[in-house]
Amino acid sequence: LAKTTQPISMDSYEGQEVNITCSHNNIATNDYITWYQQFPSQGPRFIIQGYKTKVTNEVASLFIPADRKSSTLSLPRVSLSDTAVYYCLVDIKAAGNKLTFGGGTRVLVKP
Amino acid sequence: GAVVSQHPSRVICKSGTSVKIECRSLDFQATTMFWYRQFPKKSLMLMATSNEGSKATYEQGVEKDKFLINHASLTLSTLTVTSAHPEDSSFYICSARDLRTGGEQYFGPGTRLTVT
Numbered sequence: 001l002a003k004t005t006q007p008i009s010m011d012s013y014e015g016q017e018v019n020i021t022c023s024h025n026n027i028a029t030n031d032y033i034t035w036y037q038q039f040p041s042q043g044p045r046f047i048i049q050g051y052k053t054k055v056t057n058e059v060a061s062l063f064i065p066a067d068r069k070s071s072t073l074s075l076p077r078v079s080l081s082d083t084a085v086y087y088c089l090v091d092i093k094a095a096g097n098k099l100t101f102g103g104g105t106r107v108l109v110k111p
Numbered sequence: 112g113a114v115v116s117q118h119p120s121r122v123i124c125k126s127g128t129s130v131k132i133e134c135r136s137l138d139f140q141a142t143t144m145f146w147y148r149q150f151p152k153k154s155l156m157l158m159a160t161s162n163e164g165s166k167a168t169y170e171q172g173v174e175k176d177k178f179l180i181n182h183a184s185l186t187l188s189t190l191t192v193t194s195a196h197p198e199d200s201s202f203y204i205c206s207a208r209d210l211r212t213g214g215e216q217y218f219g220p221g222t223r224l225t226v227t
Contacts, residue, residue: 034215043115043204043218044155087154091216096143096162099206099216101155 004088009106018075020105022088025069031090033064033071038085038104048073049091075107083109113139113209117219124195125227131191132222134161134205140185141207145216146178149202161188161205195226 006022024033032051036044048055050062050071061074075082085104091097114137124130134144142163147155159180160168167180179191188207192199206218 036218041202041221041223043117043206043221046215046217049215091214094214096160098145098157098160100157101147103154 004090004102006086006088006102006105008103009108011108011110012078013110014079015077018078018082018107018109020073020075020086020088020107021070022073023070024088024090027068027090028092030092032092033062033068034089034091034099035060035062035073036087036089038087044087047086078107078109080109080111083107113137113207113212113215113217115205115207115217115219117203117205117222119222120220121223121225123225123227126196127194129191129193130195130224131189132203132205132224134188134190134207134219136186136207136209136217139207139209139211141188141209142185144182144188144205144207146180146188146190147204147206149204149221155204158190192224195224197226200224200226 004024012018034049035047037047038044048060048062052064055062063072085106087104089099116135118133144161146158149155158173161180161182163182169175182188202221204221206216208216
């Protein structure tokens with residue numbers, strides 16, 4: 001199982017762009033990179049997933065270099081409601097494949 | 112995205128009693144569901160993999176006789192905490208994959224268990 005490493009915490013201000021980088025040196029060929037957001041006392045919410053290069057959706061972008069040993073989640077123009085813990089995981093997306101959570105990054109958005 | 116529900120959202124029980132938590136995939140079928148436990152300010156810890164029609168697979172250190180898992184249908188898995196103790200108080204979260212939409216894993220809203 002590929003282990004992920006990400007910063008423990010980050011502070012930002014409203015309106016700024018937040019970039020969280022995750023390293024996954026042992027990522028395997030069939031692994032996808034997935035990011036989840038979790039608010040206190042709620043289950044994790046899927047944000048974005050990618051395999052290589054760049055993926056963008058309505059809430060975030062995910063940048064993955066060619067070697068895929070790291071990835072960066074980009075949250076554009078954050079608001080106070082983006083204060084949460086963000087988890088980076090690698091995932092094979094098979095039915096029985098389990099996800100192993102690392103420590104996550106606690107993002108605090110200040111006014 | 113796909114919806115996974117849990118019931119109850121919070122429960123308080125007395126020490127020594129048993130509590131059942133339900134996890135349902137509302138708009139898709141899931142042959143496999145997962146159960147996690149999360150303590151305050153900690154990450155999610157996988158407890159077990161629930162397999163429809165067969166026995167659950169437990170992670171190392173998780174007592175299978177204490178945390179009973181039943182996955183009787185493709186949309187329902189239950190976790191029963193037997194003979195609960197205060198140290199079992201935690202946030203329990205289930206998840207399942209929606210293979211129709213690419214295999215992303217979706218999580219339930221969680222169940223807060225407090226054992227007094």
